Amino acid sequence: MLRQLEGSRAVAEAVALCRPEVICAYPISPQTHIVEQLSGLVKSGELAPCEFVNVESEFAAMSVAIGASATGARAYTATASQGLLYMTEALYNASGLGLPIVMTLANRAIGAPINIWNDHSDSMSQRDCGWIQLYAETNQEALDLHIQAFRLAEALSTPVMVCMDGFILTHAFERVDMPTQEQVDAFLPPYAPRQALDPDEPITIGAMVGPEAFMEVKYLAHAKQMQALELIPAIAADFQDAFGRESGGLIRPYRSEDAETIVVALGSVLGTIKDTIDELREEGMRIGALGITSFRPFPLEAVRAALERAQRVVVLEKALAVGVGGIVSANVRMALAGIDLHGYTVIAGLGGRPITKASLRKLFADAAADRIEALTFLDMDWDLVGRELARMGESRTSGPHAENILRDIGPIAAGPV
Amino acid sequence: MFQMRIHGRGGQGVVTAAEMLSLAAFAEGRHAQAFPSFGSERMGAPVVSFCRIDDHEIRLREPIVEPDALIVQDPTLLHQVDVFGGLPPEGFILINSARSFDELGLDDFVKDFRHERLLTVPASEIAREHTGRPVANAALLGGFAALTGQISLDALASAIRQRFRESVGENNVAAARAAHMWVTNELREPSGAASA
Amino acid sequence: MSMPAIRYYQTGSFAVGNRLLDPEQRSEQASEQRSNAITCGHRACQGCGEALGARYALDAAMRATGGRLIAANATGCLEVFSTPYPESSWQLPWLHSLFGNAPAVATGIAAALRAKGREDIRVVGQGGDGGTVDIGFACLSGMFERNDDVLYICYDNEAYMNTGVQRSGATPPAARTTTTPALGPEPGNVFGQGKSAPLIAMAHEIPYVATATVAELRDLEAKVQTAMSIRGARYLHVFVPCPLGWGSASKDTIRIARLAKETGIFPVFEAHDGEVTDVSKIRRKLPVEEYLRPQGRFAHLFKPEVQRETIARIQAGANRNIRRFGLLGGEDGDDGRRGGPGRDGAPGRDGGPGRDGGIR
Numbered sequence: 020m021l022r023q024l025e026g027s028r029a030v031a032e033a034v035a036l037c038r039p040e041v042i043c044a045y046p047i048s049p050q051t052h053i054v055e056q057l058s059g060l061v062k063s064g065e066l067a068p069c070e071f072v073n074v075e076s077e078f079a080a081m082s083v084a085i086g087a088s089a090t091g092a093r094a095y096t097a098t099a100s101q102g103l104l105y106m107t108e109a110l111y112n113a114s115g116l117g118l119p120i121v122m123t124l125a126n127r128a129i130g131a132p133i134n135i136w137n138d139h140s141d142s143m144s145q146r147d148c149g150w151i152q153l154y155a156e157t158n159q160e161a162l163d164l165h166i167q168a169f170r171l172a173e174a175l176s177t178p179v180m181v182c183m184d185g186f187i188l189t190h191a192f193e194r195v196d197m198p199t200q201e202q203v204d205a206f207l208p209p210y211a212p213r214q215a216l217d218p219d220e221p222i223t224i225g226a227m228v229g230p231e232a233f234m235e236v237k238y239l240a241h242a243k244q245m246q247a248l249e250l251i252p253a254i255a256a257d258f259q260d261a262f263g264r265e266s267g268g269l270i271r272p273y274r275s276e277d278a279e280t281i282v283v284a285l286g287s288v289l290g291t292i293k294d295t296i297d298e299l300r301e302e303g304m305r306i307g308a309l310g311i312t313s314f315r316p317f318p319l320e321a322v323r324a325a326l327e328r329a330q331r332v333v334v335l336e337k338a339l340a341v342g343v344g345g346i347v348s349a350n351v352r353m354a355l356a357g358i359d360l361h362g363y364t365v366i367a368g369l370g371g372r373p374i375t376k377a378s379l380r381k382l383f384a385d386a387a388a389d390r391i392e393a394l395t396f397l398d399m400d401w402d403l404v405g406r407e408l409a410r411m412g413e414s415r416t417s418g419p420h421a422e423n424i425l426r427d428i429g430p431i432a433a434g435p436v
Numbered sequence: 437m438f439q440m441r442i443h444g445r446g447g448q449g450v451v452t453a454a455e456m457l458s459l460a461a462f463a464e465g466r467h468a469q470a471f472p473s474f475g476s477e478r479m480g481a482p483v484v485s486f487c488r489i490d491d492h493e494i495r496l497r498e499p500i501v502e503p504d505a506l507i508v509q510d511p512t513l514l515h516q517v518d519v520f521g522g523l524p525p526e527g528f529i530l531i532n533s534a535r536s537f538d539e540l541g542l543d544d545f546v547k548d549f550r551h552e553r554l555l556t557v558p559a560s561e562i563a564r565e566h567t568g569r570p571v572a573n574a575a576l577l578g579g580f581a582a583l584t585g586q587i588s589l590d591a592l593a594s595a596i597r598q599r600f601r602e603s604v605g606e607n608n609v610a611a612a613r614a615a616h617m618w619v620t621n622e623l624r625e626p627s628g629a630a631s632a
Numbered sequence: 633m634s635m636p637a638i639r640y641y642q643t644g645s646f647a648v649g650n651r652l653l654d655p656e657q658r659s660e661q662a663s664e665q666r667s668n669a670i671t672c673g674h675r676a677c678q679g680c681g682e683a684l685g686a687r688y689a690l691d692a693a694m695r696a697t698g699g700r701l702i703a704a705n706a707t708g709c710l711e712v713f714s715t716p717y718p719e720s721s722w723q724l725p726w727l728h729s730l731f732g733n734a735p736a737v738a739t740g741i742a743a744a745l746r747a748k749g750r751e752d753i754r755v756v757g758q759g760g761d762g763g764t765v766d767i768g769f770a771c772l773s774g775m776f777e778r779n780d781d782v783l784y785i786c787y788d789n790e791a792y793m794n795t796g797v798q799r800s801g802a803t804p805p806a807a808r809t810t811t812t813p814a815l816g817p818e819p820g821n822v823f824g825q826g827k828s829a830p831l832i833a834m835a836h837e838i839p840y841v842a843t844a845t846v847a848e849l850r851d852l853e854a855k856v857q858t859a860m861s862i863r864g865a866r867y868l869h870v871f872v873p874c875p876l877g878w879g880s881a882s883k884d885t886i887r888i889a890r891l892a893k894e895t896g897i898f899p900v901f902e903a904h905d906g907e908v909t910d911v912s913k914i915r916r917k918l919p920v921e922e923y924l925r926p927q928g929r930f931a932h933l934f935k936p937e938v939q940r941e942t943i944a945r946i947q948a949g950a951n952r953n954i955r956r957f958g959l960l961g962g963e964d965g966d967d968g969r970r971g972g973p974g975r976d977g978a979p980g981r982d983g984g985p986g987r988d989g990g991i992r
Contacts, residue, residue, distance in 0.1 A: 023462035025455075040747035041740060049474070070743035074736065075774030082733035082771065086704060086740025089727050092747055094740070112729050136474060186474035187497055192458045193469045216702045216725035216741060218753055223720035225705075225728030227712060290495030371474070375498045 022197050026158035026188045029195045030123055031056030033162035035066045036203040037121075037169045039095040040210075041087035043072040045080045047102040048135045049185035050125040054097055077102035081109035081120075088118040089224055091215035093169065096120070099185055100127035100141045107145065110178075114149025114240055116224060117213065119172035121165065122150075125185040126286065126337075128370040132421040136371020137185045139285065142314075143338040143346050149240040151179040151247055152315040153267065154285040158188050159195045160312075163266035166198070167254050169207055174250060175243045176213040182314075184287040186371070198262055206261050244316035251313050269318040272325050274300060275307030280387045281326055282308045283351055284335040288367075288374050292335070295379040306383055311347070322354040331361035333386045335397075337368045344394045361389060367397035374398075403427055437490040438586055439500045440528075442576075443519045444509035447479040452599060453509070453573035454485035459595035460577070460587040461489045469494045482517050489586060505584055507576050508532060509559075514540060525549050528584050530619075532572045534558040555583055555622060559615055566611035567604070574600075578612030582619035589616050659850050660691045667694035667723060669701075674721040675713040679882025681872030681889065682710050682760070682787040685846045689785055689870065690756070692853040694724065696860035697754045702741050703727070706734035706759030706768060709794040709874075710787060732767035734759045735775040738782040746781075754860060755781065761788040761802035765829045769801075772829075776836035776865045783859045783866040786829060789874035797877040801827040804897075805949070806942050807929045809877075814932035823945060830903070833867040837906030840864075844900060845871040847890035851912065855902065871898045879928015891923040896950035899957040913961045914954070920947045 022029070031053050034042075042061065044054040058073075060066040070087075074080045077098050084094040098106065103124060113120050124142050128134040142152055153168065155161035161183040168179040183189060214224060228236050248269065255267035265271075273293055275281050282292055289310045299306050309325050311318070326332050332355070334348035343349075345364035352362060363386055368374045378398055385391045403424055410417045417423065440457075444450035451472040458468035466489055473484040486500045501521070505528035508519050514531075523529070525548050531537075533556040537546055546554055557579045559572035566575075574596050581587050592612055597605040660666050669690035676683035694701055702725045705711045711728045714721045729737045738757030745753050757775075759768060764786040775782055791809045792798040799809040805823040808814045812821040833841040839862045844852040852870060859866045873889055875882040892898035893912070897920060900912035921943060924930040933939045954960055 021462075023459050023468065041743045043740065043743070068747045068749065070747045072739060072743050072778070072780075074739075075770055075777070078733065079736040079739075079771050079774055082729060082736035083740035083743065085729050085733075086727065086737035086742075087744040087747075088740075089737075090702065090741045090744035090748075092744030094744075108730055109733065116729075187471070190474060191469055191471040192455045193494070194462055194467055216727055218700045218702065218725055221723060221725040223715060223722045223726045225711075225726075226715040226717055226720060228717050232717065287497045290497045294496050373499050375501065376496065377501075 020197050020199070021194060023192060023194050025052060025190060025192050026161060026183065027052030027190065028056050029158050029162045029197065030165060030183070030189075031060065032197060033165045034095055034121075034123075035060050036198060036200055037095075037166060037207055038093065038204075038209075039066075039069055040092035041070050041072065041084065041094045042096065043074050043080045043083035043087070043094070044096050045074050045077045045098065045102060047077070047099050047127075049127060049137075049189045050097045050099045050102075050123065052189065053123055053125070077105040078109055081106040081113060081122075084120045084122075085109060085113050085116070085118055088113070088120050088212075089116070089214070089216050091210065091212040091217070093173075093210040094118075094120050095122065097123035097125065099125040100129050100135075103141045103145060104129065107148070110145055110148045110150060113178045115237075117176040117239070117243075118178060119169075119176055119210070120178040121168045121172055122178070122180045123165065124180045124182045125189045126182050127185040134370040135185075137187050137337070138369045138371065139182070139337040140339070140369070142180065142182045145180075146315055146346070149177070150315065151177060151244060151313070153179065153181050153251075153313055154311065155181060155183045155188065156271070156287060156289045156310055156312075158183075158191065158193050159264070160266050161188055162195060162197070163258065163262070163264070166203055166207060167258055167267045169210075171247065171250060171254055173210050175246055177240065177243045177247070182286065187287045196262075196264070202261060206258070247313070247316050248318060267312060269311075269313045269321045270325060271310040271312060273308040273310065275309055275325060275329070277305060278307030279305040279330045280307075280333060280383065281329045281331075282306070282333045282335055282383065283311065283322075283326070283347065284308065285311050285314060285347065286337070288335065288337070291374060291376055292379060295376050295383060298376075299380065299383060304383070304387060306387065314347070314350075317350045317354070319354040322351060323358070326351070326355060326360075327358050329360060331363065331386065331389070333363045333365055333383070335365045335367055335374075339366050339369060363391055363393060363395060365391070365395045365397050372398060437488055437494065437496075438505070438584075439486070439488050439503050440505035440507065440580075441500055441503045441519075442485045442487075442507040442509060443513050443517065444483055444573075445479075445513070446481045446483050448483075448509050449571050449573040450483045450509055451485045453507070453577055454487045456574070456592070456595040456599050457487045457577055457580075457587065458489075459598055460581075460591040461487075463591040463594050464588065466491055467494050473499070482513055503527065505580070505586075506530070507580060509572055509576055511535075511540060514542065520545065526553065528553045528580075529555070530576060530579050530583055531556045532559040532576055534561060552623065553583070555579070555619060557615055557619055557622075562614050562618065563608075563611045566614060567607040574608035575611040575615035578614070578616035579619040581612075582616045582623065589613060659688070660695050660853055661688065661849075666691045667699060669694050669703075669722065669724045670714055671721050671723055673719065675716050676709070677874075677876050677882065679875040679885045680709075680713075681846045681874060681885045682789060683713070684849075684885070685787050685852065685870045685872045686710055686758070686785075688846075688849045688852050689856050689868070690724070692856035693754070693756055693783070693860055696857045699724075700753045701725075702745075702753060702755050704729065704734050704737040704741060704755070704757045706757075706763030707731035707794075708760040708763050709789075710758065710760065712794055731763055733771050734763060734768055735782070735784055736771040738784065739775050739778070739780040742781045751781070755783070757782050757784040759786060760793065761786060761790060762792040762800040764788075765801045765827050773832075773836070776833060776838050776867070779838060779864045781863050781865070783856075783868065785868045785870060787870050787872045788829075789872050789877060791874070791877050793874050793877045802829070804946075806933060806946060808879075808932060809929070819932045820929070830867065830869045830901075833869075834903045834906045834908075836865070838865040838867060839905060840866040841869075841903040842867075842901070843869045843871070843898070845889040845893055845898060846873070847886050847893060848900070848912070851900070858902070877929070879931065880926050884926050888923065888926055891918065891926075894918050895920045895923045896954040896959055897923055897946075899953045899959055901957055908957065911957050911959060914959045915961075917954075917960060920950050
């Protein structure tokens with residue numbers, strides 16, 4: 020049914036339709052509306068049987084999910100940014116133990132400096148922890164991916180995180196088609212655990228594994244993600260049959276078949292990118308885009324096939340690998356091994372800096388003319404950076420960077436009253 | 437696509453206003469995207485909310501830098517925050533105030549604008565009259581509907597009722613209708629007091 | 633549990649053998665039907681107090697729950713010696729997740745069971761002192777605050793033993809550990825504020841808190857049984873000497889545990905809803921030196937010279953416990969029992985011959 024509602028609410032309702040049995044969450048902006056909605060659904064009895072556990076930290080949240088999932092219950096949690104980091108140890112534990120927990124990650128920047136706005140530094144920091152990572156482009160896709168995620172996770176016995184841009188998607192009111200309970204029940208069978216704590220059949224879970232077997236056990240997590248490369252498109256195809264729309268999958272090309280320049284990106288920025296591409300296409304530029312929905316497993320073959328005929332690839336990413344540059348672009352390069360084309364990494368939108376169509380127009384035009392640097396920072400105020408570097412050079416006790424730069428912005432932004 | 441911004445302060449229902457606008461557009465079968473200026477909210481701090489309305493799926497995700505319309509719910513913001521940034525000369529402006537643009541000190545600023553698209557409306561007073569509280573958001577949307585024609589009053593009423601229950605909803609609908617009528621009358625026969 | 637008068641005891645010891653007790657008063661370990669929840673073959677050190685305590689506690693819990701029990705275990709000695717890859721000595725469903733999250737994992741298990749309508753199955757969370765009072769503290773407090781239906785058992789050997797005897801929040805003053813070496817003007821651990829997990833548990837006013845030692849094993853079993861008769865958050869703190877970490881003889885584990893109680897170093901008590909309801913009295917008060925001497929971790933208090941001041945401070949701490957908990961007999965009647973609300977008129981377990989048959 021078509022509804023106009025906040026992205027967080029749409030996700031909460033979709034999660035509820037998946038009949039989770041244990042929800043445990045710790046509040047952090049911008050995920051709060053999701054867990055608030057779910058607590059309301061549980062408290063009112065609309066979502067039952069379900070235990071909603073108000074935990075004392077994100078580390079506890081993932082730990083409660085681990086205990087619940089190991090006991091055979093469908094478990095769900097949500098977090099962002101610092102909260103994801105706080106549960107890092109437990110993330111690895113969940114994937115290593117093969118527990119099909121589903122988690123919403125409301126993408127938010129990681130401090131210091133503390134910042135509550137959107138970028139992908141949180142999910143990127145955990146790209147190798149063994150969790151499957153899916154990125155939603157719209158709120159419709161966000162709610163759809165959760166339904167697909169439970170089925171994917173439980174089929175493979177591996178946890179899945181659904182990434183949606185904090186604030187940009189979570190706090191946006193937009194139209195979505197909300198499935199019915201019957202539709203979701205038909206698509207998502209009850210959880211049949213591969214392993215479960217059960218007094219009738221006692222097992223030991225979580226033993227130490229030494230050098231003689233660790234590599235093999237660890238490889239299994241990778242093997243499951245390789246299976247996911249097949250399963251994700253299959254589930255997306257089933258989803259299309261059942262719900263009547265395209266959602267999920269590994270990648271989503273846009274006007275890229277004959278493109279000379281292809282822009283690669285994840286998440287909601289693809290919407291703005293598509294509008295920009297349409298305008299540039301009107302003006303004759305042969306430009307297209309490639310959205311990556313499944314970042315882990317990284318679809319090397321599919322990405323290669325989508326990009327290999329282009330002359331240049333511009334990877335626009337909302338995270339920075341400090342000390343080297345791009346993260347997504349490094350993965351894209353692996354996919355393009357042996358292919359000679361111009362590759363550009365554009366770091367954009369860190370800490371919620373808006374990515375505007377105007378900026379993208381200029382960026383893409385410059386890229387098409389090979390006028391940008393291999394590593395480009397979109398809309399960076401180099402003047403501000405320069406001032407701080409100069410301060411640091413002048414004095415050993417130059418003070419905290421963030422405060423210095425903010426002080427610079429203050430007088431500049433205030434301007435004449 | 438029609439893009440608009442609402443400027444106010446935390447606690448005035450600015451975010452709710454954008455949501456209701458999007459609900460109204462949805463009720464008319466259109467696509468709408470409403471979102472707030474995200475931040476650590478606190479009562480009294482300047483807040484901006486945004487709404488895009490279109491007949492097809494809205495893919496754009498950037499903040500609205502070139503709005504087609506502006507609503508200023510709190511006139512104390514007028515000379516503190518750049519509320520008019522990016523508004524083209526053919527843009528709509530609706531300000532919550534009993535004073536005219538001249539009296540608000542904006543006459544110079546708006547001299548190149550299309551005057552029939554600029555209005556002040558005493559929305560807080562209208563709101564207080566119908567709901568008992570000077571929360572002007574619903575009333576302003578009623579005025580907006582009349583000024584721009586982007587949404588119908590009926591669609592707005594259904595959006596308000598979705599957001600506010602029972603008597604609170606009905607009272608806000610009444611306020612919206614009153615403001616709608618007020619603006620309609622002003623547009624038909626400018627009293628000179630309200631418009632620029 | 634009523635206390636029968638016992639006249640005979642085994643020659644050469646103060647132990648009363650099981651055969652002199654009625655069957656239902658015998659230790660679960662005397663039963664051929666015992667669960668052996670942690671069965672033999674594990675790799676614990678000779679004389680390990682934790683292995684002893686865990687065996688008694690879990691078999692008692694299995695008996696109390698008819699075998700319907702799931703355990704969540706923190707990283708630590710117990711987890712490591714019980715699951716040497718590729719073997720496991722656990723004969724109940726058992727999950728080891730991380731070091732600091734055993735209480736939260738237990739909460740998750742309990743929540744799952746509740747959602748599935750299987751609250752007949754009970755949950756035990758367990759860990760050492762490090763995993764409980766330090767790294768697991770937030771999760772423990774959260775579990776208490778929510779009153780989750782979990783019995784959490786802390787096996788306290790007063791340091792991070794599994795990683796090589798480093799100091800924990802439970803390490804007592806003056807004790808030598810590898811990170812509080814016996815060097816400098818204040819050798820051993822500092823005289824800090826300490827961190828009494830049982831008192832903190834009581835501050836949460838959870839339904840049941842108890843302390844026990846491996847010197848009085850049937851007391852330990854009875855407390856586990858009491859705990860399993862209650863729903864909600866429960867906490868059991870068990871004092872378990874570690875021969876390796878404490879530098880004591882492996883044959884002295886039970887003796888040292890008894891000395892901890894008899895000197896007042898470790899108060900043994902029960903509390904319901906945040907108030908002490910029963911106390912196991914000291915039978916024959918001993919000075920703390922008796923407790924300290926057999927342990928290498930306190931050797932620097934005696935050689936090259938006796939550190940009288942330090943020992944006096946430790947004694948003062950013990951005296952405070954004695955006063956605070958009323959650990960000496962005679963205050964509430966000849967049998968020394970300290971009654972509390974909700975307890976029946978059973979004869980004292982402490983003034984009389986007691987559960988393990990020790991004579992006065």
